[in-house]
Amino acid sequence: MDVSGLPGFYAIAAADPGRLALIDADGSHTSYGDLLARVNQVSHGLRARGLGTGDVVAGVLPNGIDAVVMLMATGQIGLYHVPVNWHLTASEVAYILDDCDAKVVVTGPGRAVPGAEIGTEGLAEGQPVDAPGERTSGAVMWYTSGTTGFPKGVQRPLPGAEPEAIVPLYAWFLGEVVDLRPGAEVHLVTSPMYHSSPCAHTQFALHLGHTLVLTPKFEPENILELIERHRVSNAMMVPTMFHRMLRLPEDVRAKYDVSSLRQVIHTAAACPVAVKRQIMDWWGPVLYEYYGSTESAIAFAVKPHEWLAKPGTVGRPAPTFEAKIVDEAGMELPPGEPGMIYVKSSTNSFEYRKDPAKTAASMLGEWYSPGDIGFLDADGYLFLCDRRTDLIVSGGVNIYPAEIEAALLEHPAVADVAVIGVPDEEWGHNVVALVQPAEGVVPGPELTAELLEHCGPRIARFKQPKVVEYRSWLPRTPTGKLSRSKVRADYLGPNTSSSL
Incomplete structure (x- = not known):
């Protein structure tokens, strides 16, 4: 009908x-x-x-x-x-x-x-x-x-x-x-x-x-x-x-x-x-x-x-x-x-x-x-950078974690990734990437070097992670949103300020 x-x-x-x-x-x-x-x-x-x-x-x-x-x-x-x-x-x-x-x-x-x-x-x-x-x-x-x-x-x-x-x-x-x-x-x-x-x-x-x-x-x-x-x-x-x-x-x-x-x-x-x-x-x-x-x-x-x-x-x-x-x-x-x-x-x-x-x-x-x-571009199309609460400011420059995550996710060895800013006395924040390797991939220094090399032509050097660490899983909601607040809290400890 x-x-x-x-x-x-x-x-x-x-x-x-x-x-x-x-x-x-x-x-x-x-x-x-x-x-x-x-x-x-x-x-x-x-x-x-x-x-x-x-x-x-x-x-x-x-x-x-x-x-x-x-x-x-x-x-x-x-x-x-x-x-x-x-x-x-x-x-x-x-x-x-x-x-x-x-x-x-x-x-x-x-x-x-x-x-x-x-x-x-x-x-x-x-x-x-x-x-x-x-x-x-x-x-x-x-x-x-x-x-x-x-x-x-x-x-x-x-x-x-x-x-x-x-x-x-x-x-x-x-x-x-x-x-x-x-x-x-x-x-x-x-x-x-x-x-x-x-x-x-x-x-x-x-x-x-x-x-x-x-x-x-x-x-x-x-x-x-x-x-x-x-x-x-x-x-x-x-x-x-x-x-x-x-x-x-x-x-x-x-x-x-x-x-x-x-x-x-x-x-x-x-x-x-x-x-x-x-x-x-x-x-x-x-x-x-x-x-x-x-x-x-x-x-x-x-x-x-x-x-x-x-x-x-x-x-x-x-x-x-x-x-x-x-x-x-x-x-x-x-x-x-x-x-x-x-x-x-x-x-x-x-x-x-x-x-x-x-x-x-x-x-x-x-x-x-x-x-x-x-x-907004000149034609009125919107391009997202990131959540305000997830913005990383390092050396006075704004860095958007989503951009770095997108670059790393292009690598076949990466199953999931979360990028956060970690407080640093000199820079304000350092960029840290927490990577969940794909099944069968062995994490370690060789993989880290490979991932950083992969980032080279994709994102500017100042955006690249200063630290890459590996995790067996990363917290996501059932609809797939990455919980960066939980990632930060787990990484920095229970007394993490919500403003980080």
Whole structure:
């Protein structure tokens, strides 16, 4: 059935109930009609617990049908839905649940979350399968990673309209930035849905009538097998996934047909130019990139052929967004000059839940900064340098760790790398590279000399590491972001200042 004229999941499911909505990690299939029936039951169940517009529901859930049901149920009855990272400690989970004032918490089997429902069955039991009355759009409230202080909920105002009134705007936006369209497409969920981008793409895949293929975690060869088996047409990934894909032996890579891919959207971290080129050499020009944050949403975007013309860019401002680069005094900088990135949009506003001071500190008037340093070229394309908090100043010169990491990752002996600045009395900071060798590679002085020689033609001498050390692993989040703050703390000891 052609769903291009239907405004989102609820309307599509009612009009085409036999359409395949979801293939879970265990291989089970759920139709749009069956998914909508469960979503409606849970919506009624939440209201039966006394929840009303603006209340909060939390899910401490792995990728699976329950996580999808909670997302779509809260989305039609005006609730805030808080997806909680189930990798957190019990005390960290408890902090988020208390801070967000969750009135109902749903978790999975075997997870000890005091007071939580196990799965959605209890909420759905005995409830009608028809749509609830007085439907109004909810919103997802993600908690930021909390790299500085406790995590905070990013809370947006509720739209105050039923989903069918607002979904077309978001569908248009996604079509503009990443060429996603309604139809018989297949979306592969590769990352935990408690993160903002995987969660948002899950929701909008259903609003576009696509079929979801869920994975519990990222395993490179398994991802290739799923792409071939289900003829996956679009997915969201992060650069570290590309790097792991490229580490597969050539004969393994050649076993799988990935010709069905049309959009592989990546975000969350800077992607080394060499890595992105190699993936497009393998998969074709299908990599779409966007840059933003949980707070700013998609602020910049670049399509494959644009990127090939301007390698390294994360794109131009997305529709409705404006951007500027400012210096430390708040003055706007000209093209080519690095500074703090600020964005604003007439369609995007937020506040940090219960923290007006943090909200105000992140703003410059109407402008918000994701905390990154970058520059705009003469054509308005943004190029990232690094996080402000990760900037290394050595001998009075700014050095961006991401640039050094990208150079080292081009070497086949490097599986992963983190570059940090270590305090030095003479220079202010020295550049230190912590390298995870590829499997079978023996670390030592010979490898160090080889890596430094490799850096020679790629980065200026003053940027090259003064020290190279080796690690068996490096801390990354489940979506692939390198935790440089943890790397620094582990390297420098427990009394490390967060400003280092």
